[in-house]
Amino acid sequence: MCESNVFLKKGQDEELIMENVAAISPVREGVFLLKGLLGESMEVNAIIEDINLMGHKITLKAL
Amino acid sequence: MCESNVFLKKGQDEELIMENVAAISPVREGVFLLKGLLGESMEVNAIIEDINLMGHKITLKAL
Numbered sequence: 822m823c824e825s826n827v828f829l830k831k832g833q834d835e836e837l838i839m840e841n842v843a844a845i846s847p848v849r850e851g852v853f854l855l856k857g858l859l860g861e862s863m864e865v866n867a868i869i870e871d872i873n874l875m876g877h878k879i880t881l882k883a884l
Numbered sequence: 885m886c887e888s889n890v891f892l893k894k895g896q897d898e899e900l901i902m903e904n905v906a907a908i909s910p911v912r913e914g915v916f917l918l919k920g921l922l923g924e925s926m927e928v929n930a931i932i933e934d935i936n937l938m939g940h941k942i943t944l945k946a947l
Binding site for chain 1: 907
C-alpha cells in the first residue's frame with residue numbers, strides 16, 4: 822500500500838494533517854484536495870513543498 | 885516500494901517521462917525536479933495535475 826502521510830508546514834512548524842492519503846489534486850491555484858483511503862477528504866490552502874514517495878511523506882507549505 | 889511513474893500532459897496527450905520516481909520537489913515556480921530510484925533526475929516545466937498514490941501515477945501538466 823502506497824498511501825502517504827501529509828504534513829502542512831507553517832513557518833518552522835510542521836503538522837501531520839492527514840494519514841493514509843490516497844490522492845492529491847489541485848482544486849484551483851493554491852488549493853489542494855486530499856483524499857484519504859477511507860473516503861475522507863480535506864481542502865488545504867497550500868503549495869507542494871516536497872513529495873517523498875519512498876518515505877511516504879508529502880509536505881505542503883501553507884499559504 | 886512506492887515509487888511512481890510520472891506522466892507529462894500536453895494538451896490532450898500524456899507521455900510517460902520517468903519511471904520509478906522516488907521524490908519530487910519544486911525548484912522554483914513552475915519547475916519541478918524529479919528524482920529517480922537509481923539517482924537519475926530531470927527538471928520539468930510543469931504544475932501538478934494529479935497525484936494518485938494508490939495507482940503509482942503522478943500527472944504533471946506542461947507549462
